[in-house]
Structure formats: structure tokens, C-alpha cells
Amino acid sequence: GAVVSQHPSRVICKSGTSVKIECRSLDFQATTMFWYRQFPKQSLMLMATSNEGSKATYEQGVEKDKFLINHASLTLSTLTVTSAHPEDSSFYICSARDPLGNSNQPQHFGDGTRLSIL
């Protein structure tokens, strides 16, 4: 089945550091990827929709300058948390949709990245 790889799985860094998270579709090409944030005991909140070759579409309330998204190829999208602060600590999850299917096809999820800012 379709596999989405997310790296790293865990990051611990100092406040002020920028952190890059990678999301790769391993056996399909994904024109669209999604980035979610999940707080403890809460739901996944969509942050942005990443479109290959174009600018990402951010959800309301998400700072695009804070969470930089790059989707330069059909198999890779990156999320960079710039100048991270403790309040950015969270679980970040990416997902990808196989474009060979229609828009009803389910998303395939990565394992997530636990980001801890000290």
C-alpha cells in the first residue's frame, strides 16, 4: 500500500532554532500534501495544504512566515518551523493524496514528528 515517510520522528532543540521536517511519498507521486498539528488529547488541526510547484494554502490563523512549506518535487514536501519557541512544541503530521485517484481518495499519513522546544 501507499507509504508516507516523515523525518525526523523526534526533535528536541533550543528556542530560536529553525527546524525542518520532511514528508516523502515513497511509492506514489503526491501533487498535494497536507500538514497537521496535533496537541495532546486533541484533534489533528490542518495547518496548510502543500501543492507541488506552487505556494501552499494556509488555514486561517496559521502564520505562513512561521511555518514555511516547500513542495519542490512530487515526492517531497518540507515544513520548516522558523525561530521555534516553546509554544511551537507539538506533534506535526503530514499526509499525502495519490493524484491518480480522485479527490475522494483517502489520505495516507506519515508517522508524525514530535517537536520539543526547550
Add this chain to the structure above:
Amino acid sequence: AQSVSQHNHHVILSEAASLELGCNYSYGGTVNLFWYVQYPGQHLQLLLKYFSGDPLVKGIKGFEAEFIKSKFSFNLRKPSVQWSDTAEYFCAVKGGSSNTGKLIFGQGTTLQVKP
């Protein structure tokens, strides 16, 4: 705006008990509905989905869900749970007219099955 509400935040059952997890959504148009499961330490996996047709959909591992349009509900059921069903369950909705595939998730239900 679309929203999804899961009523049960934490459910504890004994093995062989029956399960029903509630999910209600708010959206005026055609919807696609999903249930995802997240086992401890693993990524989200699709349990089942509803697009159209028979409102009773069957998924993997003996799970099923019923779409009741008049109640805006899509409850998840399983007749007899197993210890291995211990996981986090998420209901999600996508507007049928959405071309982006964007999903809106409920807050999740933690299911703990005691052996």
C-alpha cells in the same frame, strides 16, 4: 464552516463488549466521511469511508459505520472488541465538492480494551 464532533473522549471496555463511537458533523452539502485509527506509536490508518450509496459501510477488522443523513451522524461500531483494538479513533469529514481533499477531524476518542 465544517466541523466534526466526537462525543466520547475516553472509552473503556472489556474484551467481547460491543462498541459504538459517536460522530456528528456540521456541513450543509454532500460529504465524504472517514474513520481513522491510530494504534500506539503508529501512523493514522483508514478504517472505513463513506462516499455514497449504502449508508452502512464495512471496514477493516470487523468495524462498520452507519451514515444517517438526517442526524448528520456517522457512528462507528464493532460487535465484539478485542484487546488489540486499543487505539485512538478519529472521525473525519471532507466536503464532497472540495477538490483539495482537505479533511476536518474530530477530537478523537481513546479506546481502551481490557483483556
